[in-house]
Amino acid sequence: MIRHATRLETLFVIVPEDALEPYEAALSTVCGTIGLFLIDENARIWRIEGVKDAGASEEALAPALALAELVTGISSELNREPTEAEGWLARTYSSFPEQLVGKRFAIRGTHLGAGKITGRVTLRLDAGVAFGSGEHGSTRGCLRALEKILHKKPRRLLDLGTGSGILAMAAASLLHRKILATDIDPWSVRVTRQNAALNGLTPLIRPVLATGWRHRAIKRAAPYDLVFANILARPLCKMARDLALHLAPGGVAILAGLLASQERMVLAAHRRHGLKLLARVCEGNWTCLILKK
Numbered sequence: 001m002i003r004h005a006t007r008l009e010t011l012f013v014i015v016p017e018d019a020l021e022p023y024e025a026a027l028s029t030v031c032g033t034i035g036l037f038l039i040d041e042n043a044r045i046w047r048i049e050g051v052k053d054a055g056a057s058e059e060a061l062a063p064a065l066a067l068a069e070l071v072t073g074i075s076s077e078l079n080r081e082p083t084e085a086e087g088w089l090a091r092t093y094s095s096f097p098e099q100l101v102g103k104r105f106a107i108r109g110t111h112l113g114a115g116k117i118t119g120r121v122t123l124r125l126d127a128g129v130a131f132g133s134g135e136h137g138s139t140r141g142c143l144r145a146l147e148k149i150l151h152k153k154p155r156r157l158l159d160l161g162t163g164s165g166i167l168a169m170a171a172a173s174l175l176h177r178k179i180l181a182t183d184i185d186p187w188s189v190r191v192t193r194q195n196a197a198l199n200g201l202t203p204l205i206r207p208v209l210a211t212g213w214r215h216r217a218i219k220r221a222a223p224y225d226l227v228f229a230n231i232l233a234r235p236l237c238k239m240a241r242d243l244a245l246h247l248a249p250g251g252v253a254i255l256a257g258l259l260a261s262q263e264r265m266v267l268a269a270h271r272r273h274g275l276k277l278l279a280r281v282c283e284g285n286w287t288c289l290i291l292k293k
Contacts, residue, residue, distance in 0.1 A: 010049050011061075012079050017044040018259055018285055019072040021138065022232065024048050026064035028187070030056060044284065071232060102144040105170060110198070121173045123166060124198050138256040141281040141288030142167050142230050145254045148279055149290060150174060152252060154225030158182070158218065161231045165192030165205065171226065172196075172204040180221050182210035213242035223248035229255050233262035237269035244273035247293040252278070256288040263287045 011031060015023050020036070028034055031050025039047050061078075069075050098115075099107040106120040116122045146167070157179035159168040165188075168181035181192050189207045196205040208217045225248050229236060236255055243253055253275065258266050260282065267277060270291055281288040 008051055008082070010051055010081050012047055012049040012081075013065075013076040014039070014045060014047050014079075015072075015074060015076045017046060017137070019068065019074040019076070020046055020048065021257060022068035022071045023065070023076060026061065026068045028185070029060040029064045030058050071234065101140050102147050104147055104174065105143050107166070121170065123169050123173070125164060125166065125195060137283035137286035138230050138258075138288065139163075139166060141283040141286055142228060142254055142256045143170055144281045144283075145256075145279070145288045145290050146170055146174065148281070149226070149252050149254075152225070152250075154252065156221065156224045156248065157226045158221065158224045158246075159228040160213075160218075161229060162192050162207065163188050163230070165195045165207065167228045167230060168192065168205050169195060169199055169201055171228070172201050173199070176204070178204050178206065180206050180208060180217065182208045182215065182218060184209070184211050213239060213246060218246070222246040223251065225251045227251070227253045229253065229257075231257045233258040233266050236266050240269040240275075241273050243270070244275055244293060247275075249293060251293045253291045253293075254288060255291065256286070258287055258289075259285055260287045263289065267291075 011027055013023050013027070024034060024036070027048055027050035031052045033051045035049045037047045037049065039045055065078060100120070101107060104121055106117045106122045108115060108122050108124050110124055154175065155177060157171055157175070157177055159171070159179055159181040162168050162181035162183045165181055168179045171177070172179050183189050183192070186209055189209045192205065192207040196202050196207070208215070210218055223246055227243060227247060229239070229243065236258065247253060255266060263280070267289060275291040275293055278290040278292050280290065
């Protein structure tokens, strides 16, 4: 999924795992392809790389990096180097082996070819689209949380901030239900549509470009029995009231993108609007909350 050009440039930052998602989002403002590379397993230090056309506009990059620093409290220098598409892809492929998540899921890059593990739902993704690839703790936590609530058999589903569409695909595969998958980023909506087709889930997944709860597509399909919101802690707090209004009685919300240290803040914001904690799922420093209306 690399955009071919005569010249390419790699932008990269090196951050601890706690800062991974905001900086990944920042680089995605100018890079159509993002890669994640774990460079220190003990300290959980990552290198986030983005490939962009050398002449592409970077107008949105500086504000996005500033926001990432503000949200995480971690400053990271932006580095640049010229690169060749083939070499970058080869390294991305080598860092993205098949992943087993929870008891039911296998995430497999397209570079590994077709293949399935008996007893698991295999979700195929392009390794060049790292955002939401299942490597990040918040995504893995959401997949494990989904396993915990399957017995509730939710019917009306929403994935708010879908990213690569991985959570929408997981829910559609296990529940055999249609799901609305929304994002504020046109690139994410496009990638979700491509991934849905790759996994034979196009009839079940509806990707929509939407800026938030007030979008008519989201309002029209409410109330929801299950909502995924794998975003960040502060936006989750701000949207707590809207989430509660759009959940059906007895509906479940799976919230992620928050550090363990932010759990109390997010939980308090949602309790004020009538939601209660069913369970939590922890993956490294990341926490996923399962709430019920």
